[in-house]
Amino acid sequence: MALSLNPDAGSPGIEKTNTLHWILFIVILAVIVVVNLAILRAARPRDRHVQPKAGRRPSQVKITAGLAVFAIALFTVATIFSDQSREVPSSTETVAGQVKGEPLQIEATGQQWLWRFNYPNGAFSYRRVVVPAGVTVQLNLVSTDVIHGWNVPELTGKAQAVPGETNPVFFRADEPGVYTGRSSVLSGQGYDTMEIEVKVVEPTEYEAYIAELKQDIQSAQDKVEAEFKKSKQEATIGAAEGKKMEAEINTVDIESADSE
Amino acid sequence: MSRTTSYPQTMPPTRPEVSSEGPSSRPARWIELATSADHKDIGRILMAASFGSLFLAALELLIMRLQLAVPENVFLKGVTFDRMLSLYGETGIFLVALPLVIGLLYYVVPLQIGSRGTALPRVGQIGLWLFILAGFLLYGSLLFTPPEAGINPLPPFSDATFTPNNGVDVWITSAGMAVLGLVMISIDLLTTLHNLRAPGMAWRRAPLFTWAGAIVTWLLAVIGPIFLAAITMLMIDRLYGGGYFAGDEGGSPILWQHFSNIFFTGVYMIISVTFLAAIGEIVQTFTGRQLPRKAFIWSMVAIAILGTLAWTQNMMTAPLPSGWKYFAMLISISLIVPFGLIFYNLISTLGSSDFNMRAPLRFAFGALSLASIGLAAEIAQSTIAVATQLSETYDAWAATHFAMIGFVVFGGFAAITYWYPKITGRQLNEDRARISFQIMFLGTIVAVLPLFAAGVEGQVTDSYRYFAGEGFDTYNLIAAIGTVILFVGIVLAVGNLVKSKSEEPASTPDPYRADSLEWLALSPPPAHNFDVLPDVRSTRPMRDIREAINRRDAEASETAGAPQPVA
Numbered sequence: 001m002a003l004s005l006n007p008d009a010g011s012p013g014i015e016k017t018n019t020l021h022w023i024l025f026i027v028i029l030a031v032i033v034v035v036n037l038a039i040l041r042a043a044r045p046r047d048r049h050v051q052p053k054a055g056r057r058p059s060q061v062k063i064t065a066g067l068a069v070f071a072i073a074l075f076t077v078a079t080i081f082s083d084q085s086r087e088v089p090s091s092t093e094t095v096a097g098q099v100k101g102e103p104l105q106i107e108a109t110g111q112q113w114l115w116r117f118n119y120p121n122g123a124f125s126y127r128r129v130v131v132p133a134g135v136t137v138q139l140n141l142v143s144t145d146v147i148h149g150w151n152v153p154e155l156t157g158k159a160q161a162v163p164g165e166t167n168p169v170f171f172r173a174d175e176p177g178v179y180t181g182r183s184s185v186l187s188g189q190g191y192d193t194m195e196i197e198v199k200v201v202e203p204t205e206y207e208a209y210i211a212e213l214k215q216d217i218q219s220a221q222d223k224v225e226a227e228f229k230k231s232k233q234e235a236t237i238g239a240a241e242g243k244k245m246e247a248e249i250n251t252v253d254i255e256s257a258d259s260e
Numbered sequence: 261m262s263r264t265t266s267y268p269q270t271m272p273p274t275r276p277e278v279s280s281e282g283p284s285s286r287p288a289r290w291i292e293l294a295t296s297a298d299h300k301d302i303g304r305i306l307m308a309a310s311f312g313s314l315f316l317a318a319l320e321l322l323i324m325r326l327q328l329a330v331p332e333n334v335f336l337k338g339v340t341f342d343r344m345l346s347l348y349g350e351t352g353i354f355l356v357a358l359p360l361v362i363g364l365l366y367y368v369v370p371l372q373i374g375s376r377g378t379a380l381p382r383v384g385q386i387g388l389w390l391f392i393l394a395g396f397l398l399y400g401s402l403l404f405t406p407p408e409a410g411i412n413p414l415p416p417f418s419d420a421t422f423t424p425n426n427g428v429d430v431w432i433t434s435a436g437m438a439v440l441g442l443v444m445i446s447i448d449l450l451t452t453l454h455n456l457r458a459p460g461m462a463w464r465r466a467p468l469f470t471w472a473g474a475i476v477t478w479l480l481a482v483i484g485p486i487f488l489a490a491i492t493m494l495m496i497d498r499l500y501g502g503g504y505f506a507g508d509e510g511g512s513p514i515l516w517q518h519f520s521n522i523f524f525t526g527v528y529m530i531i532s533v534t535f536l537a538a539i540g541e542i543v544q545t546f547t548g549r550q551l552p553r554k555a556f557i558w559s560m561v562a563i564a565i566l567g568t569l570a571w572t573q574n575m576m577t578a579p580l581p582s583g584w585k586y587f588a589m590l591i592s593i594s595l596i597v598p599f600g601l602i603f604y605n606l607i608s609t610l611g612s613s614d615f616n617m618r619a620p621l622r623f624a625f626g627a628l629s630l631a632s633i634g635l636a637a638e639i640a641q642s643t644i645a646v647a648t649q650l651s652e653t654y655d656a657w658a659a660t661h662f663a664m665i666g667f668v669v670f671g672g673f674a675a676i677t678y679w680y681p682k683i684t685g686r687q688l689n690e691d692r693a694r695i696s697f698q699i700m701f702l703g704t705i706v707a708v709l710p711l712f713a714a715g716v717e718g719q720v721t722d723s724y725r726y727f728a729g730e731g732f733d734t735y736n737l738i739a740a741i742g743t744v745i746l747f748v749g750i751v752l753a754v755g756n757l758v759k760s761k762s763e764e765p766a767s768t769p770d771p772y773r774a775d776s777l778e779w780l781a782l783s784p785p786p787a788h789n790f791d792v793l794p795d796v797r798s799t800r801p802m803r804d805i806r807e808a809i810n811r812r813d814a815e816a817s818e819t820a821g822a823p824q825p826v827a
Contacts, residue, residue, distance in 0.1 A: 003713050007649070017645040024646060028636045035603060035632040042611035043625045057608065060555040060601070067600040074639065075593045079586065082644035086582070112422075146417035147513055149577065149652055153718050157648030158577040162514060163416055164507020167579035184577075184652040186410040186722040187417055189338050 007153035010179055010200070011171035013085040014154060020081035027074065089172040093134035093203045097121050097210075103138035103170060106131070110141065110148030110161035110183070113190030123214035128197040132206035133176050141167040149184030152198055158184050173200040297381035298787055299370050299452075302388045302445065304683060306363025307676065309395060311754050313355035314669065316399075318750045320348040322743050325707070329740035331728040341724030342408040343427070347398070349411030350431060353527060354438040355395055357668045361476060361534045362442045364675055366449050367683065369473040371778035373466065374458025374796065376788050379451035387444030394437035397430060407431035410722055412524065413494075415505035415516050420498045428498065432491045439523075443484035450477040458777070460796035467776040467799070468544075471557045472537030476530045479564045483526035490519030517578055521571040529567035531664065532631075533560045535671030536602050539624040542678050543606050545774040546621050547613035551605050553799065559598035566591050566598070576647035585644050592642035599635055603628065619693035623674035626701050627666045634663030637712065654735075655715025661708045669700070673753055680757070681767035685783040689764055692756040700749030706742025710735040775800040 005025055006018040088103065097120030098104040106129065107118040117129040131137050141150050141161035148161040155171040173179070183194040201209065286292065293301055324344050327336040336344070370378055378384055401407070407427040409418040418428045453474050457466070466474075494516065496502035503509030505516045537560060540551055572580060572588035606628060615621060637659035640646045650656055680688045714735035719726060726732050770779040779802050781789050797804055 003717070005716055007718065013645075017649060020643060021640065021646045021649065024640045024643065028639055031636045031639075032633050035607070035636075036629055038607045038611065039625055039629050039632070042607055043617070045617075046614075057552065057605075060552050060605075063604055064555070064597060064601055067597045067604075070600075071593050071596040074596070075590055078589060078593065078643035078645070082586075082589070085645040146422050147414050149720070151652070151720065153649055157645075158652055159648070160578045162507065162512075162579055164512060165514070165579045182720060182723075184720040185414070186342070188422065192338065192723045192725050 010154035010173050010175070010177070011156065012089045012174075013087065013171065014157070016081050016085035017157065020078065020085070023077060023081075088138075088170045089136050091134065091136045091172065092174075093132060095132045095135055095203045096207050098135065103136040104132070105138050105140065107140045107142060108150065108161065110143040110145075110150070110187075112145050112188055113183075113194040115148075115150075115194075115196055119210045119213070121210055121214050123210045123217055125213060127195065128199055130199045130201055130206060130209050131173060132203040133173055133200050135203060135206075136170060136172045139169045139171070141169065146187050147185050148187055148194070150181075150196070151184040152179050152181035152196055154179045155198060160185060173198070176200045176202060297385040299366050299378045299381070299384060299448075300683075300785060300787075300789075302384050303363045303365075303367030305388060306359040306366065306391070306445075307683075309392065310356050310360035310363060310672075311676075311757065313351050313359075313395065314672075314750060315754060317348055317351040317356050318747045320344050320351065322747045324348065325736075325740040325743040327724060328726070328736045330737065331726050331730070331733055333725055336724060338724045339408060342410065342722075343406045345722060346407040346410055346413070346427070346431065347402075350398060350407065350435060352664070352668075353524070354435050355398070357531050357664070358438070358442050358527065359391060360668060360672050361530055362445050362449075362480075364538065364672075364679070365469075365473040365476060365534065366445055368679060368778055369449060369470050370452055370456070371682075371781055371785060371789060372470045372776045373453065373456065373461050374777045374780075374790065374793055374801075375452055375456040376790060376793070377452075377456075378448050379455050380448040384445045384448040387441040387448070390437045390441030390444070392441075394434040394441065397437065398434040401427070401430040401434075405430070412520050415494060415497060415513050416507070418494065418498075419506065420501075429495070432495050432498075436488055436491045439484050439487055443480055443488075446477040446480045446484075449473060450481065453477070458793050458796055461777075461801075462796075465796055465799045465801075468537045468540045468551070468553070468556055468560075469776070472533050472560060475533055475560050475564045479526055479530055479533075479568065483523045483568065486519055487523035490516060490523070493519075514575075514578055514580070517575050518571070521574045522568065525571040525574065526564075526568040528663070529564050531667050531671075532567070532599075533563055535627060535667040535675065536560065536563075536606075538671060538675035538678070539606060539627060540602075541774075541776065542620045542624050542674055543609055545678075545772045546615040546618070547609055549609055549613055550799070551609055555601055556605060559601045562598040563595065563602075566595055570595070570642070573642045573647075574651075576641075576644055576651055582644075589642055589644055593639065596639070603632060619688055619690055619697070620674050620678035622694065622697050623670050623677060626697060627670035627674055630666030630670060630701075630704055631663050632666075634659050634661070634666055637662065650715060652720055653715040654711040654719045654721060657721050658708050658711035658715060661711075662704075665704050665708070669704075669750070673697070673700075676757065679778070680760070681771045682769075682778055682781070682783050682785070684761045685766055686761055687764045687767045687771070689756055689760045692752065692759070696749055696753035696756055698749075699745060700753060703742050703744075703746030703749045707739050707746045708742070710738040710742070714739075770802065773802075773806070775802050777801050780805065 006021055007014065009015040009018055091098070091103070094100070095104060105120055108129065109116040109118070114127050116124060116126050118124045139150070139156070141159055142165070143161040143163045145163065147163070149158055150156065150161055150169065151158045155173060156169040159167050159169045161167060177200050179198040179200070181196040183191060183196070187194065293305065296302070323336070324341060327333050327341055366384065405425045405427045407413070407430050409423050409428050409431065413428055413431055416422055453470065493502065493504040497504055497506065504511045505513050507513055540556060544551055570588050570591035572584045573592045576585055576588070637655070640650055641656055641659055677688050677693060680686070714732050717731050719730070719732045767783050769781065769783045772779070777794065780794065794801055794805060
């Protein structure tokens, strides 16, 4: 199996993250190799009877300054790339339900143990979210019970869905495709199966999809409504009949009482 | 030079209340140990508890890794895995790392500063018994409901609504008692450090490990109460319907993450400072050279303060104002300077010196090597962008484990093998120590290195299984094999500590010709530590004492031929 250091970038921010990770990977590897070679060299067997020359150490100030320069350089690079990866990309397409110039707002609610997605037009879905390609999506992470970890490496990386707070993540998927992830914060017995699927489709397909989704939900809701009304009507009829019977029983009671 | 002075068998009649029959018979050894308020007894019990718990933690880790060895394994149920995970986390932090740190410091530091005891011995004794009760409570819960809400039980998941059983209450109570006990012991040590130093033992002459003791006890006095307050709030939330960590009642679940991460990050720094200082002492003793004191001490202070301030480094995925994330990134990356300086000084001193490779030094090399891998890997965890990818995966787990196994296990064995002759009065078996070191080192590398790969591939932690086809199989299988090796190594190393105590020859008080004062006391030291308190004149009091003895012997041999003065 081939080890890949980074997930394939599906969003502009992740590309920057991947670049930073490559830089850090090389720096960290270099640090580990240098330090451990020095340790090996210091630990190597050697002639124990030769008194070492107690040479002068390089000044501590110089070493500190060198380390500080290294740390500042690392912080600068990390800040530049972190800023870039956190930048909200601008949409190249527009879809229905999106305020012009603003990202498309979708609410992702973590629940034990699945995710629910609310689209702007009132449609909703569980487990799988469908988003349009080329449109910046603002996924507002919320939770109804415990803390859940939103985690789709190719698009957004990780972010917590915390009850009582909204944690937005932004991404713009440029290519249609399917991205999967799995929750990353222990949330109980269904944690291991709490999977996420982000399906990226063309904007027109997205519009058709959520319209159909809304229609399906509406028709299902209509069906429930109709059944509810029908059963309520029956209940009213039944209640009326019941009252009639009750009245009859009462009259019988009164009659029998009278006859005594 | 005869010490067999004969005392009168009966007391003079002026003190009629004094019995002339001699002292009453001593109680059994274990009763003496259990009722002792002596810092050496308490320190030994803490260290013994720590190494016993290390065995338990290694066993729990082994069980978890065996469950994860193959995908979709059915060896453990989900809830059993969660319980193992929670037990492992609490054991590792509260029953292995912290008591080892506090036990070592509490044993060694009063000796190093030339004190005849501690300032508040009963406070230390209460602390010890709180700690021991905590351990029994945690493992007693195996008979009922062990904790199951993870290594860090995040509310609302750990609230009564979502984890209604008593497991989290056990976690709260035992962690609280352990921390309270260890804080009490460290307050005793802190008071001793400030009040009971030997004449001449100014702070500028105090050994590195004593400085670590001061830094650690101060830091624990800050972060311990924060943790105790947090778990009290969690307990009020759970038992009395409080709303500290409930998002819909004016509290916030993020608060708990702040409190707990202040504590856990502080503990990370406490561990780093203590074992770096212990390794510093070992390096100074075996090379016979002094490390640059000022740089070393200021680096330890910087690690303790900066490291603890960087707690939001663990909260990169939480909804925080982004300023705090940049602050955490700045502070954690700035830790490169103090850690780098200490590593540089230790390794360059070793590299340019002559020394005999003995067990303490061997473990110290192992600790430096493993901790360097873990600390370097933490750099990636502390940058905002990469942390959103790597946190909560096995990459983070591997980084933490390299640093913590490096410092606590290898640093711990380095320290315990270094002070072993002092603590037990026996030498340590070098061959067994070497073999157990090699097995442990190999085991750690094989057990933890592949998890970096599993982490960058995206395997999340805390899940009791993963699925075939996700690409994690090979890494987890290798890690399981490595954990078996690590477990064997730990059992052998702990076994060597137990076995050497009864089998090996007795040790002299100063087997390494070291510089600090604990080597002046007998091995093991008597209850009052020192018969004579030295007058400290430099940072290397034992060298001064050895020189004084040599001088006196030389003078004695010069005057050997001269006629003795008539007594």
